[in-house]
Amino acid sequence: xxxxxxxxxxxxxxxxxxxxxxxxxxxxxxxxxxxxxxxxxxxxxxxxxxxxxxxxxxxxxxxxxxxxxxxxxxxxxxxxxxxxx
Numbered sequence: 001x002x003x004x005x006x007x008x009x010x011x012x013x014x015x016x017x018x019x020x021x022x023x024x025x026x027x028x029x030x031x032x033x034x035x036x037x038x039x040x041x042x043x044x045x046x047x048x049x050x051x052x053x054x055x056x057x058x059x060x061x062x063x064x065x066x067x068x069x070x071x072x073x074x075x076x077x078x079x080x081x082x083x084x085x
Contacts, residue, residue: 071078
């Protein structure tokens with residue numbers, strides 16, 4: 001009786017682990033299909049592009065603020081002010 005229980009427990013555990021592994025392998029196989037890879041790459045590129053655009057905008061703003069600060073510090077008129085006079 002004890003051997004039958006141990007055998008059943010072992011087979012049950014083997015089936016559960018086997019099903020789990022098969023599902024994980026199936027998910028991994030779907031993840032590397034060309035259509036999924038292309039979609040993931042497209043989303044990553046779009047996210048990168050948006051972050052890059054934000055960084056460039058922040059950099060331009062910081063550069064303009066620094067330029068204005070230096071112009072005030074050294075009393076240099078801006079190009080717009082010197083052309084408008």
